[in-house]
Amino acid sequence: MIEAVGLTKRYGAKTAVYNLSFQVRPGAVTGFLGPNGSGKSTTMRMILGLDNPTSGQVTIGGFPYRKLPNAPRQVGALLDAKAVHGGRHARNHLLCLAQLSGIPARRVDEVLGVVGLQDVAKRRSKGFSLGMGQRLGIAAALLGDPQVLLFDEPVNGLDPEGILWVRNLMKSLAAEGRTVFVSSHLMSEMALTADHLIVIGRGQLLSDMSVKDFISANSADFARVRTPDTEPQQREKLSAALTEAGGQVLPEQDGALRVTGLPLPRISDLAHGADVRLWELSPHQASLEEAYMRMTQGAVDYRSTIDQRSGLQQEMPPGAMPPPQMPVAGQGQPGWYAPPPPQQGGQPFAMPQGQPAGPYGAPAAPAAPAAPGSTGGPNPYAQAAQPSAAAAQPAASDLTKPEDAR
Numbered sequence: 001m002i003e004a005v006g007l008t009k010r011y012g013a014k015t016a017v018y019n020l021s022f023q024v025r026p027g028a029v030t031g032f033l034g035p036n037g038s039g040k041s042t043t044m045r046m047i048l049g050l051d052n053p054t055s056g057q058v059t060i061g062g063f064p065y066r067k068l069p070n071a072p073r074q075v076g077a078l079l080d081a082k083a084v085h086g087g088r089h090a091r092n093h094l095l096c097l098a099q100l101s102g103i104p105a106r107r108v109d110e111v112l113g114v115v116g117l118q119d120v121a122k123r124r125s126k127g128f129s130l131g132m133g134q135r136l137g138i139a140a141a142l143l144g145d146p147q148v149l150l151f152d153e154p155v156n157g158l159d160p161e162g163i164l165w166v167r168n169l170m171k172s173l174a175a176e177g178r179t180v181f182v183s184s185h186l187m188s189e190m191a192l193t194a195d196h197l198i199v200i201g202r203g204q205l206l207s208d209m210s211v212k213d214f215i216s217a218n219s220a221d222f223a224r225v226r227t228p229d230t231e232p233q234q235r236e237k238l239s240a241a242l243t244e245a246g247g248q249v250l251p252e253q254d255g256a257l258r259v260t261g262l263p264l265p266r267i268s269d270l271a272h273g274a275d276v277r278l279w280e281l282s283p284h285q286a287s288l289e290e291a292y293m294r295m296t297q298g299a300v301d302y303r304s305t306i307d308q309r310s311g312l313q314q315e316m317p318p319g320a321m322p323p324p325q326m327p328v329a330g331q332g333q334p335g336w337y338a339p340p341p342p343q344q345g346g347q348p349f350a351m352p353q354g355q356p357a358g359p360y361g362a363p364a365a366p367a368a369p370a371a372p373g374s375t376g377g378p379n380p381y382a383q384a385a386q387p388s389a390a391a392a393q394p395a396a397s398d399l400t401k402p403e404d405a406r
């Protein structure tokens, strides 16, 4: 297990990580998420003893990395796939690492096979594509057959087949009881790979919970209900019955109703009781990407001046009443981000593209919980969020380039 307690790192005036406390448990893939510059790599470097905390501590199996007996056999990491002597053959690179850690040479050939680089083992790594470099970095992490693995952006540069391979590798390592801690900006991939999430923003803990709970806590689940298009009075009747029963009802652009605050079986019973036929009754749960954007939007350092997240806030249709701000059990949090109503003939739940901001102001990002016994000094982030820098950054989901097989 990895355990951080009150971890803080300052570089001069810059606080990269502040009072971070979390545990990464064995037997699960734990995703490590946060916007650019939020302190993920700094945290990983401190876990691996490559940087000293300014205050607080982080241990692996109860020991700081540098005090771990035979650390390379216990902990494997991919931090920067480019940190390789490019003039060396891939196999020689791994062989050097193995010799330094007392790992037998046959293990080098094993891991080359595991990552699929056996055919290019005698090629110099400076000729490797981004994806091949990532595979070599993963091979190095696996070399000591460690119980604890850290991967910083392991799918960066991998093609879809490579991404699938990494996903299955992470899951199987965790299924073997290992501790797997992995950072990524690819939310769709994290949703498929991780069991648990640790989310940071501006160096502080924003969330530490299962993927399922994270999505549920940071998005509004809702039901779509559709009555026969030919009978508008049925829609009105149902809308009245649902509202009377405590639901919040919004019209969708395609004529359906978006209902929050009532579970699906109750909606079905109310429709039956009102003698209204249904053409559709479907649940919608937000994606991890939607929930993540919702949670971190107050903790982003770098944002394009043309930010599509201005469209993430749901726009209320004319005349519709805003839902009350009380969370409803099992229904997410009303008023939090939910996808916009579908466009006519379009993908019902596609992400919005550059829509105008809705009439509701986006709620501020949840305050980071203050860790008891904090030793990190005054909170440098107590001020309101800085205005976004105008620097355009690549979209989070665009960070993977296709692997070029050279």
Ligand SMILES: Nc1ncnc2c1ncn2[C@@H]1O[C@H](COP(=O)(O)OP(=O)(O)OP(=O)(O)O)[C@@H](O)[C@H]1O
Pocket (backbone or CB within 6 Å): 011, 014, 015, 016, 034, 035, 036, 037, 038, 039, 040, 041, 042, 043
């Ligand atoms: N050696 C250093 N000296 C000064 N500042 C640093 C140093 N290393 C990191 N920082 C700063 O600390 C902050 C956190 O950086 P870090 O690389 O840990 O973020 P990250 O979450 O890994 O970002 P990304 O997702 O872009 O990789 C950034 O503002 C960064 O500029």
